[in-house]
Amino acid sequence: MSRKKIDRKDVREELLPGASVQLMKELHLLTRDGDLNADARRKLKQINHLIGRLRPALDDVLARYPDPIIIDAGAGNGYLGFLIVELILKPAGRGLLYAVESRPDLVNRARERAQRLGLGARLKVVGAELEHSELPERAHLVVALHACDTATDDALVIALEKNADHVAVVPCCQAEVAEQLRLHPPEAPGMAALAQHAWHRRELGSHLTNVIRALVLESKGYKVTVTELVGLEHSLKNELILGKRVQRFDARAEQALSELLAATGVEPKLVRILKSSDASTAET
Ligand SMILES: C[S@@+](CC[C@H](N)C(=O)[O-])C[C@H]1O[C@@H](n2cnc3c(N)ncnc32)[C@H](O)[C@@H]1O
Known part of the structure; x- marks a missing residue:
């Protein structure tokens, strides 16, 4: 896979407004020198597109609930959750995101990162299998980006059990x-x-x-829409299933x-x- 570096100007263009260079470096999406390699650029494209597609749902839950609960199922390194918190929940001063991840190394790293970045009040990292995770009774938005194989099913079960208003999954292999x-x-x-x-x-x-x-x-x-997330050149696992509860x-x-x-x-x-x-x- 290519590790070609991208120009600095192009790096700025790849970041969503409000996304700090500090967070990008913490997530290893930017190198220590502030550069972006081709792999990180691909990941960033997926996350940025997904956040764009989630905006209406995020706006909706912020408009309807004083403290909306968001669950990121199979959070991995937490790219998506950290960006949602930095770009949306922190500026709003409301809401809480639960990042659920089963790998203890990733859980510990995400917890340390949340503390270092001062995001701990809006981002809770839950170290557990999705099926056995302890989460609030109610969630307003459930997202799962590339949660492996049947983990996407576990994420959908959580969305249904928590009566989520919105759900967004990009299934994995x-x-x-x-x-x-x-x-x-x-x-x-x-x-x-x-x-x-x-x-x-x-x-x-x-x-x-x-x-x-x-x-x-x-x-x-749920009213469901199924679309492509990003161009196939950025990811082969590219199907975005969005659901909004309407009846x-x-x-x-x-x-x-x-x-x-x-x-x-x-x-x-x-x-x-x-x-x-x-x-x-x-x-x-
Ligand atoms: C392909 S990664 C995607 C991570 C992240 N959402 C992203 O897009 O960068 C899938 C993650 O889901 C986690 N995972 C898989 N099955 C899980 C389960 N049943 N419960 C919790 N986490 C799970 C894996 O450990 C891995 O970190």
Whole structure:
């Protein structure tokens, strides 16, 4: 991968207004000398685009709630969360972002960084698997940028459980459904060929997973848009699924979801979790 440096003038153009050079250096998006290499530039493009796409949701939750709660699921180095806090929550003087990450080294580094940058009051780093994380009862916006494989499903479950007003996920690599297609190719007439080759199973598995995620959100009352995040030259994992809660549920989407699951025979983690939580609600 190229490590070509970018001109200083271009470096300034890559930073969002309000993003400090100190934070960029802390996040290793800029070098100690304030330079930007090609890898960091690619990452910065994704984050900047995502923050742009999240603006309406961020403005909405700030307008509607005195202290909006945002969850960054699978936060990694925390690029996205730190920028949301520096650019939006800190200037607003309101709101709290929970960055959830399972790797202890990244958790410790993010906590130290938040303290050093004086952002600790608006950014809490939660060291846990998403499935077992302790988070507030209610969240207003849930984001997950490249949360690996089924971690995106865990993020969506959190959004649904916390009754989030907005959700935004950019899924990462996906293996789960491709493996289900290998073990049980779709049985509907003519469909088996779709899953015959490993490459096609991976592509179909990834596409099906994201279609199912979008339908689940719609069935739970979210208005969903699916778009490209940045140009493919900046990231191959590029699908942005945005959801805004507009109603309690959508029977048409629920029907489309169950037909798709029946036709393909797949059952991604998101569907399994929702099924088991529906079953336990029915028992009580
Ligand atoms: C590809 S990285 C993306 C990090 C960050 N969102 C970004 O875009 O820079 C995915 C991160 O999710 C974390 N992760 C994966 N599964 C997780 C889970 N179940 N719970 C919490 N964190 C998880 C990984 O440790 C990793 O740091």
